[in-house]
Amino acid sequence: MTVLCLQTALLPEGWSEGVTLRIDADGRIAAVTPGAGEGELLRGIVLPGLCNLHSHAFQRAMAGLAEVAGPGEDSFWSWRELMYRFLARLGPDEVETIAAFAYAEMLEAGFTAVGEFHYVHHDPNGCPYADPGELSWRIVEAARTSGIGLTLLPSFYAHGDVGGAAPSPAQRRFVCDLELFARVHEAAGRAVRTLSGANIGIAPHSIRAVTPPQLRALFEQFPSGPVHIHASEQPREVEACRAVHGTTPIALIEATIGLSARLCVIHATHASAEERQRLAASPATVGLCPITEANLGDGIFPAVAYAASGGSFGVGSDSNVQIDAAAELRQLEYSQRLALGRRNCLAEPMRSTGRVLFESALLGGARALDRQPAGLCPGGWADFLVLDPDHPALVGRRGDQLLDGWIFCAGKSAVKEVWVRGRRLVADGRHLARARLFARYRALLARLLA
Ligand SMILES: [Zn+2]
Known part of the structure; x- marks a missing residue:
């Protein structure tokens, strides 16, 4: 004791x-x-300690390398091309080295647990490693070395765009069918069980990479633990979803698996007002990544309206371009101030903004990573x-x-x-x-x- x-x-x-x-x-x-x-x-x-509910650890090593203007208009999509090229050079040792240092930096910055949204499973040629959970093991080892609490979220990724488009060659390291994913997840679960304070969930990557039948199958096949999914980060994804499915991404997710306490919707930046209301009224969490969303030019999530409806949120460092728990909360509040033209947006009258931001992120992060009780x-x-x-x-x-x-x-x-x-x-x-x-x-x- x-x-x-x-x-x-x-x-x-x-x-x-x-x-x-x-x-x-x-x-x-x-x-x-x-x-x-x-x-x-x-x-x-x-x-x-706060939960960092959304990280892609390997991206830490390219922080600051995507800040040179390209020949055309730079966006999330041009950043993603650069990220894919960088990733092609990373094997298991590289992934573990970067993750271990990034997790040490997260600890120094006030995060005591991380939700690793882990979508790189295969070798640079897209072939599964001899142990299909090789890279999951490396993430677990990085968490063990650094001591951070780990929620490992192996990601299912099958398609290149909404509607079941074929993945691009740059995406082959992520791609599984349901049978291969089950083997990856089983190996990842074995790794997680060797680490005190670790747990596991699933991360159907997005409605770009996962079809609704696959999303339903995953939800049923893995009946417990957190479920994280990127949604509505970019207007293009929302438009593509409307064109193919006749509805918007979060409405599609709700129709497919519901909005339960297991669910954490990452970004939700361009959710419609109705989707936001339905999320706020549900036990699901929204995972905001304010620094990355600013860096990628994603847009501003209307956090004031969402929180006023009782919505639960936490924060994540996502691309890890900057690792600082306080700075994520500051960026979240500042984005609202810039959008609304006033101060102390997320606080109720006569309350400290810092206290409201901190307690919201504490509770929402712990719920999203199933690491309760918080505090x-x-x-x-x-x-x-x-x-x-x-x-x-x-x-x-x-x-x-x-x-x-x-x-x-x-x-x-x-x-x-x-x-x-x-x-x-x-x-x-x-x-x-x-x-x-x-x-x-x-x-x-x-x-x-x-
Ligand atoms: Zn992400």
Whole structure:
């Protein structure tokens, strides 16, 4: 049993001082006692760790490489071509090296768990590896090395566009039929079961890559665990769906598998007002990736209207062009301010915007990754971060001002320590294995970009 005394902590019931946290040998919280003051003192501001509900880890290595204007108009689609070319150079060792370092960076940035939307399954020629779960194992090893909580979401990808179009040669590393996917998923499940704090779901990639009968078959074949799907990220996808199916992507998903608590719709940027209302009224979650959506020029999700209808959302770092939990929440709020021409958009009257953003993402992320209960409460994982009380953006602040200072001013520079399942993985803002993981990553990048 580990016993810690949290100087200042955000508990489900609010801010508290001198909190005694008892953590059992498995890394779960056994008891939380406000004001008890017992245990090893953790000086600083303790927040429950956030779930990063949507990541494609390998894309971290191409961060900043797609910021040169092309000959025509640049868009999500031209970015995707570059991403495919980059991916062609990555084998299992490369995938693991990049993911391990990216996960260490996520921990340093305040994320304690990641939903890895894992769609690269085969070798560069599109042939399954001897173990069809080879790359799933590498993701699991990267999570083990870094210590991050993992929700592995093996992705099913069968087609190149809406209506069952053939995949392009660049997509052959992703492509499975249902039988091959079952073998990939079975191997991925074996890998996940070797890792404490890990769980598994499925990720039918999108209605571009999966037909409705396939979506229904997957939902029935894998009857438990999270179901994540990209939808309505780009207007072109919505138009293609209308042309082929006579309806919009999220309506099609609802008609095929329903909007259950298992479902997390990634992006939903161009959902119609009716789709948004139906999502908000359902137990499903929307996975927003504000920095990536801005980087790719996807558009602005109307989060204010969605949240006002009671909709649940979490955040993800998606392309990993920047990894910073606070910055995702800031970008989400700023996109609403720019669109609506006013301030403090996502807060209710007289409430801190940072507090509302943080608690929404905490609850929505935990629901989307099936990592409940969220927050510092008995039965949950002892996953938390400690903000530096001496950071210039936090000094003199109290209560929710600390969250506003972290989200709107400091960002990841204020993250001093991060603990996952009761183990300290980040100290003085640096992952304990950073030097080793960075040396591997640096050597790989030198080779890849030579
Ligand atoms: Zn994505």
